[in-house]
Amino acid sequence: MTINKLLGITVFLILISCSGDDNNVDVPDDGTESSVLQQIFGDNIDLSNLYNYANQDIPVYITKDNTDTNVITDAKATLGRVLFYDKNLSVDNTIACASCHQQAFAFGDNANVSTGVNGVTGRHSMRLINSRFARETRFFWDERANTLEEQTTQPIQDHAEMGFSGQDGAPDLSDLLVKLADLEYYQELFEFAYGNTTITEERLQESLAQFIRSIQSFDAKYDIGRAQVQNDNQPFPNFTDQENLGKTLFFTPPNQNGAGCITCHGAPEFDIDPMSLNNGVIGVFGDPTATDLIVTRAPTLRDIFNYQGVLNGALMHDASAVTMVAAIEHYNEIDATGNTNLDNRLRGGPGANGQNLNLTQADILALEAFIKTLSGTNVYTDTKWSDPFVN
Known part of the structure; x- marks a missing residue:
């Protein structure tokens, strides 16, 4: 064997030894370098096998959609x-x-x-x-x-x-x-x-x-029940008596001994009415002397609780209601004094001094039980909405 051949074999062996664990770039079986996406995200982002964001199942009774021209792909x-x-x-x-x-x-x-x-x-x-x-x-x-x-x-x-x-x-x-x-x-x-x-x-x-628009939750107990009836006014067969009572109170106007929540939080999306004004909560977090009258929006009532019945955080813009009972009690008795931006639906009857629903403790607990039925399970664990940087 010539010296040149020996040198060639030596160089080849050296190259093989240098291509081991000390190399910072992964080399797949096909011999090509892994992409930057693979290095950063591993299997969390696979452009050849994307998660389904564009064509998810949506219940037929869900009719609202603010996508406009920015259609999900x-x-x-x-x-x-x-x-x-x-x-x-x-x-x-x-x-x-x-x-x-x-x-x-x-x-x-x-x-x-x-x-x-x-x-x-x-x-x-x-x-x-x-x-x-x-x-x-x-x-x-x-x-x-x-x-x-x-x-x-x-x-x-x-x-x-x-x-x-x-x-x-x-x-x-x-x-x-x-x-x-x-x-x-x-x-x-x-x-x-x-x-x-x-x-x-x-x-x-x-x-x-x-x-963000792809993040949806329609696998709640409410959705299971809603699919079995013609409309929300019928008792849901999968609900307890307390949950059905809470639903009835939610949908019934105050002048008919209900809570009238539906007038601002429309079913079945349970989102806020665009014409809503302030809800009577005017606090500023961390400053008891300040007021905030310009809050007129709220998130959907869906998934206020998680699937274990635990609140997903304090309620209201100033986090002033730490329980659902406290939030319902706020609406049970609203003082309109000094609130120039209070929604007219919360001003009450003659004199417009504020709403008084006269809900009993049993009514309040029934409303809480109904609102818990609006929480799903999949949204908390579905990988397509999870952190892609976590490997």
Whole structure:
């Protein structure tokens, strides 16, 4: 054997030994380098086998849909999922959308106010469950965002929340777009979803909104019962007597000895009436002397509780109701004094001094029992809505 052949064999053996565990790049069986997506997300993001976001089953009795022209696609919702969970969307890489809207709490927060990069949120984080099916197309407690798309990038640009505000020397949204463009996995994801790697605020809004609208919950005890009857006014065969009583009180107007909840929280979506004004809760978290009269929106009543019957966090924008009984008791007796923005439906009878429903303790507990039937199970564990960065 010649010296050249011996040298060739030696070099070959050295190359083999160098291709072992010390190599930072995984080499699949087919001999090609794994993509950046595989390195970052493992099996959580598979562009050849996307989760079903676009064609999920929706009950025939659900008729509301605020999608408008931003129709959900699996590709863009997948991109939206990554953006939703990515802490790179905050200035110091510590806060993601999912930090304040957690899957474990129906995409809300069990903290009274949520922690941001420069402080805390001004109001309790609203649950995002079933956002697609809200009659009210404006978002935030004070409805300052005209669409869900517009809402998605406002927390990113909030100085306290995610920090790309441009205030006090902080970077602004244009800096975020440059930051994301430098991340290789976004080059792959935007190319896949949009056909090129260009990242814009509009594309962030579009894909984040698609992912959020895909988050739905229609496997509750209520849905099982509703499918067995012609309408909500009939007793549900799968309900207890207490749950059916609570349903009747929920749907019956106050002048007929009911609670009249249905006038503001329309079934079967149980979202808020777009014409609603303030609900009588005017507090500001952490400041007992301040008032907040401009809160006129609320999340759906679905999944206020989790599937174990535990609240997914305090109720109301100021987290002032820590139990459902406390929230119902608020509506049982409302003082209209000093509230110039109180919804007329809560002003009561002659004199308009405030609502007094005269609900008994048994009535209140029945209403609570009914509201618990609005909670599903799948939304808390379904992988397609989970954190793709967790391997």
